[in-house]
Amino acid sequence: MKINPLDDRLVVKPAEAETKTATGIVLPETAKEKPTRGKVISIGPGRMLDNGNRAPITVKTGDEVYYGKYAGTEIKINDEAFVILRESDLLGVVEK
Numbered sequence: 001m002k003i004n005p006l007d008d009r010l011v012v013k014p015a016e017a018e019t020k021t022a023t024g025i026v027l028p029e030t031a032k033e034k035p036t037r038g039k040v041i042s043i044g045p046g047r048m049l050d051n052g053n054r055a056p057i058t059v060k061t062g063d064e065v066y067y068g069k070y071a072g073t074e075i076k077i078n079d080e081a082f083v084i085l086r087e088s089d090l091l092g093v094v095e096k
Helices: none
Strands: 009-014 037-043 064-067 073-077 080-086 090-093
Antiparallel strands (some): 009 037, 009 080, 037 064, 064 090, 073 080
């Protein structure tokens, strides 16, 4: 199944939650933080401007992005987790 987001929304596949700390301590399920980094899977056409044109989205499919901890809506498709969020919910793009 494919999701086509509307307007200025994007579909992001969250990165896996860390299972160990930097010092090697294994984290139990209850201590794992919700991921705030992910890969853009799909983007919408952009939000509609007052003049009838669409504002282009600045990220592209495949970009690694950071987003707010409580941003967007979490969904599951075929047992895979995704987050649908607005472009304005993004905090930054990871440069490689």
